[in-house]
Amino acid sequence: MMLHRFERILARLEDALAGVLLAAVLFVITYEMVLRGLFGHSNLWTDELSRVLLVTMVYIGVIGVTRDGGNIKVELIVSALGEKTQKVLVKIVDVLCLVFSLAATWLGIEYVIESIGFGISFAHSNLPFPVWVSQLIVPIAFGMISIRLVLRIAGIGPSEPAPSVEV
Numbered sequence: 128m129m130l131h132r133f134e135r136i137l138a139r140l141e142d143a144l145a146g147v148l149l150a151a152v153l154f155v156i157t158y159e160m161v162l163r164g165l166f167g168h169s170n171l172w173t174d175e176l177s178r179v180l181l182v183t184m185v186y187i188g189v190i191g192v193t194r195d196g197g198n199i200k201v202e203l204i205v206s207a208l209g210e211k212t213q214k215v216l217v218k219i220v221d222v223l224c225l226v227f228s229l230a231a232t233w234l235g236i237e238y239v240i241e242s243i244g245f246g247i248s249f250a251h252s253n254l255p256f257p258v259w260v261s262q263l264i265v266p267i268a269f270g271m272i273s274i275r276l277v278l279r280i281a282g283i284g285p286s287e288p289a290p291s292v293e294v
């Protein structure tokens with residue numbers, strides 16, 4: 128029961144963070160467009176910051192896709208399988224994704240540590256933080272995806288996977 132409550136709170140936090148990031152991206156881009164269009168002035172930092180925010184938003188969005196079971200599937204093959212086989216296949220895919228996600232988390236941590244060692248900054252745009260701060264999204268997001276996959280493997284989360292988009 129406590130894990131189910133944790134899962135619901137986590138889902139709300141993930142969705143709220145994605146919404147805040149979307150609003151921030153829209154604000155920064157709108158600010159730059161108004162500044163450039165009305166006043167003929169441009170800031171170097173707006174392009175870089177909007178890119179960092181957009182990449183962060185995508186990583187946070189992938190956590191939600193993992194939570195909702197909306198990962199890419201070959202529906203033609205999956206739908207031809209029996210229900211029990213489909214459930215076993217989903218568990219196998221989740222375990223394989225977990226292995227990948229844990230590896231990406233570890234490699235992301237190493238990448239951030241290496242960037243800290245080099246002391247790289249956003250020199251051309253004057254963003255007031257080092258590059259490694261923006262790179263933190265990689266290990267954080269893959270760590271969260273790992274948590275989501277563990278919860279899915281344990282049967283905690285949305286009971287039905289996200290509906291597929293068929294063309």
